[in-house]
Amino acid sequence: MTYRTSLEPKRAAEKIEAVFDFSTQVAVGETVDSATTVSTLYSGTDAAPGDVVSGATSISGGQVTQLLIGGVAGNVYLITCTAVTDAPETLIRTAYLVVI
Numbered sequence: 001m002t003y004r005t006s007l008e009p010k011r012a013a014e015k016i017e018a019v020f021d022f023s024t025q026v027a028v029g030e031t032v033d034s035a036t037t038v039s040t041l042y043s044g045t046d047a048a049p050g051d052v053v054s055g056a057t058s059i060s061g062g063q064v065t066q067l068l069i070g071g072v073a074g075n076v077y078l079i080t081c082t083a084v085t086d087a088p089e090t091l092i093r094t095a096y097l098v099v100i
Helices: none
Strands: 015-021 032-043 053-060 063-069 076-085 090-098
Touching (some): 015 032, 015 076, 015 090, 053 076, 063 076
Antiparallel strands (some): 015 063, 053 063, 076 090
16 A cells, blocks of 8 residues: 655755655554655656655654755656565655645
């Protein structure tokens, strides 16, 4: 099952930290070992939609934080965060990012 995270719209020049909360999906004592975040274009035009994701993820407990930058005004990006736990389980959260 994929869960959705809500993100506020951002301006193209802004940098925001998106938090993907997996804490309700992990069992007691289970931890997130690694995570990756990718950006694809949901609507609009952008030759490099992956450039919205900047740097590595940061993991704290069941939360994964990812810096999002840039983007093209008027576009909607689909941000997908995939976390792997020590169980090992693969968990996925998605979010739509509107750039204004």
